[in-house]
Amino acid sequence: MTKTGRAWALLFMGLVLGAAASFAEPKTPAAQGAIKSASYIVRLSSAPTQPVRGLDILEAYVTDASGRPVEGAQVSFDLNMTNMNHGKNVVTAAAQGGGRYSGRVRFMMPGPWRVIVRVAEPGRPPEDLRFEFNVNLF
Numbered sequence: 001m002t003k004t005g006r007a008w009a010l011l012f013m014g015l016v017l018g019a020a021a022s023f024a025e026p027k028t029p030a031a032q033g034a035i036k037s038a039s040y041i042v043r044l045s046s047a048p049t050q051p052v053r054g055l056d057i058l059e060a061y062v063t064d065a066s067g068r069p070v071e072g073a074q075v076s077f078d079l080n081m082t083n084m085n086h087g088k089n090v091v092t093a094a095a096q097g098g099g100r101y102s103g104r105v106r107f108m109m110p111g112p113w114r115v116i117v118r119v120a121e122p123g124r125p126p127e128d129l130r131f132e133f134n135v136n137l138f
Contacts, residue, residue: 042063052136069099072121074118075118111135
């Protein structure tokens with residue numbers, strides 16, 4: 001490889017690694033935190049703690065307004081990027097007991113994402129709680 005070719009290759013690798021590093025640095029909190037609606041308090045967490053492109057597990061801990069775990073609800077995660085639409089991507093969460101619901105999700109690319117957690121109990125209108133965070137490349 002010539003000196004010029006090597007210089008271009010190094011420049012290209014620097015740009016690729018720099019872009020990857022910018023995705024790896026979280027700009028907003030991970031998918032963790034609590035949001036309160038009229039009827040529920042939902043705490044959302046993820047494994048890994050900072051979501052990454054690919055498969056992740058989201059867990060919602062759902063309580064009523066007084067803090068008692070909600071059992072028997074139907075909970076789902078509706079995932080979409082905030083800066084581009086990837087179409088419908090809804091995952092039904094499985095009840096784990098004690099107000100915990102989890103689902104295996106796939107984030108298609110790094111960047112800003114929104115997860116709408118829908119909680120539906122029999123005899124009540126469903127409620128949507130919105131969480132926004134960054135998904136990292138690795």
